[in-house]
Amino acid sequence: MPGLAIERDVLIEAPAEVVWRTITEPDQMSLWFADRVQLVIEAGAHGYLGFGDQGGPVVVETVDPPKRFSFRWNHPRGEEPVVGNSMLVEFTLTPEGDERTRLRVVESGHELRDWPEAEQQRYADEHREGWGEFFDRLVVVLSEQRSR
């Protein structure tokens, strides 16, 4: 999907069940994520993530222990998060051997819309890159323009 997406992963020396608890238990989440975590790990559950004096609502989307966990956030206040108005954060846990887990996180934004399918496909083929490459390229072009 050529939408806005940030992908990162890390290899952890612990079984998937342990990693799962670290990423989903609210008291654990407050150690690596938000300062305040009000969340029930259940598909469709509405919660809140507080960062200092800021914060916002979060809605759990997928709970499939110990493999997949996802939630939506950054949607406008008072609206339900759906494709197009929110960011989706998806964690995927893949065992690599007995006591090792690859944890991958993808935060993605607005998917393609308003286009006929054929055009979407063509654009997707032409733009396999995510926003990261897009911006890297912009920075290069912009700095070239400035030095002219």
Place this chain on the structure above:
Amino acid sequence: MTVQVDDELWSAVSDPSRRRVLDLLVANGAVSASWLAGHVPFSRQAVSKHLVVLEAAGLVSKRKQGKEVLYEIRADRLDEATRAMADLAAAWDRRLRAIKRLAEAAHAGAKKHRPRAEEKGADDGER
């Protein structure tokens, strides 16, 4: 630590159609909406809508030249967007490193002290 990306900016650059428009503006300098419409797979009307969003986010500015209205990118604001996006990726790197540290410590602790009694389920059964 959190990274707050300005909502307008975020939604402006997160749409691939708008990135396409930005791409064209970066590559071609100041051009008209009609010219843009001739270079994208969507309608002139859609181009106009995207330009409104990009302008509201401060990524694009317009000026009149004779009878034409020309659009061009605002480099300062694009730089800001770039930094915000890089910060967001860095925030996930930090979070993943913290998760790794926590999970590995929990696992090492569990191995040393045997599984806690209150743990239900068979998660810690095999060692």
